[in-house]
Amino acid sequence: MRIILVGYEGHMGREVRASAGRLEKTEIVCGVDPMIKEDTEACVRSFADVRAEADVVIDFSHHSMTRELLDFAKARNLPLVLATTGQTEEEHLAIREAAKEIPVFLAANYSLGIAVLTDLVKRALALYPDAEVEIVEEHHDRKLDAPSGTALSLFDAVKEVRPEARAVMGRSGQGKRQPEDVGLHAIRMGNTVGKHQVIIGTQNETLTLTHQAWSRGVFADGSLKAAAFLMGKGPGLYDMKSLLNNAD
Numbered sequence: 001m002r003i004i005l006v007g008y009e010g011h012m013g014r015e016v017r018a019s020a021g022r023l024e025k026t027e028i029v030c031g032v033d034p035m036i037k038e039d040t041e042a043c044v045r046s047f048a049d050v051r052a053e054a055d056v057v058i059d060f061s062h063h064s065m066t067r068e069l070l071d072f073a074k075a076r077n078l079p080l081v082l083a084t085t086g087q088t089e090e091e092h093l094a095i096r097e098a099a100k101e102i103p104v105f106l107a108a109n110y111s112l113g114i115a116v117l118t119d120l121v122k123r124a125l126a127l128y129p130d131a132e133v134e135i136v137e138e139h140h141d142r143k144l145d146a147p148s149g150t151a152l153s154l155f156d157a158v159k160e161v162r163p164e165a166r167a168v169m170g171r172s173g174q175g176k177r178q179p180e181d182v183g184l185h186a187i188r189m190g191n192t193v194g195k196h197q198v199i200i201g202t203q204n205e206t207l208t209l210t211h212q213a214w215s216r217g218v219f220a221d222g223s224l225k226a227a228a229f230l231m232g233k234g235p236g237l238y239d240m241k242s243l244l245n246n247a248d
C-alpha cells in the first residue's frame with residue numbers, strides 16, 4: 001500500500017511513519033507538509049508538487065487544509081483517511097460531498113478502545129434513561145481544538161439514544177443543570193495523549209466509563225488499518241463502525 005501522508009512532520013505524522021515502517025508492503029511514498037522549510041525527496045509543501053503514484057492518502061494535519069486535501073484526493077481519485085479534527089460545519093459538508101466521489105474514512109479517534117467506549121455509552125444510556133451525563137476529556141497542552149473531536153463524537157453517540165440531548169460547553173453562565181444538558185469539559189495540560197470519560201449518574205449511583213490512550217501509536221495503527229480497509233471500496237463515508245463490522 002503506497003501512502004501519501006499529509007501532516008508528515010507533525011507528532012502524528014511521525015507516528016504514522018513509524019507504524020508504517022513496521023508493516024510489510026506498506027510505504028509512505030510522499031509527505032505533504034506546508035510548514036517545512038523546503039521541499040525534500042520525502043516531503044513537499046504543496047499538493048501540486050506530489051509526483052508519486054499512491055493508493056491512499058492519510059491526513060493528520062490541520063482542518064484549514066481540508067479543501068485542498070479533498071480537491072487533491074478527488075483529482076487523483078484516491079481514497080482518503082481523514083484523521084484531522086476541528087473541522088468547521090462547512091468543511092464537514094465538503095467532506096460529505098467528496099465522499100460521493102471517493103471513499104473517505106472519517107473518525108475523530110482511530111483507537112479501537114474509543115469505538116468500544118462509544119458502543120458501551122449507547123448501551124448504558126438505554127438502561128439509564130433518566131441519568132445525567134457529563135463528558136470530560138484531557139489532552140496535551142499543544143492541542144488546538146476544544147472540546148476534542150472525540151468528545152463531540154461521544155456526544156453524538158449520546159444524542160443517538162437521547163435526541164433531546166443538548167451539549168453544554170463548560171458550565172460558566174449556564175445556571176442550573178437542565179435534564180437534557182450534557183456537559184462537555186476540556187482539560188489541557190502536559191503531554192496527555194488523550195483521556196475521555198463519560199460519567200453517567202443518578203441520585204444513587206455513578207458509572208464512569210473511561211478510555212485512556214497511552215501512546216499516539218494507537219491512532220497511527222488505526223489509521224493504517226482504515227487505509228487498508230478502504231482498498232477496493234467504492235465512494236462513501238466510512239467510520240470505525242465500518243471497520244469493526246468488517247472484522248466480524
Ligand SMILES: NC(=O)c1ccc[n+]([C@@H]2O[C@H](COP(=O)([O-])OP(=O)(O)OC[C@H]3O[C@@H](n4cnc5c(N)ncnc54)[C@H](O)[C@@H]3O)[C@@H](O)[C@H]2O)c1
Nearest residue numbers: 007009010011012035060061062083084085108109110219
Ligand atoms: N483521529 C485521531 O485518531 C487523531 C489522533 C491524534 C490527533 N488527531 C488530530 O490530528 C491532527 C494533527 O495532530 P498532531 O498531534 O500531529 O498535531 P501537530 O501540531 O504535531 O501536527 C500538525 C501537522 O499539520 C501541519 N499543518 C498544516 N497546516 C497547519 C496549520 N495551519 N496550523 C498548524 N499545523 C498545520 C503541521 O505542519 C504538522 O505537520 C490534529 O487535528 C489532531 O487533533 C487525530
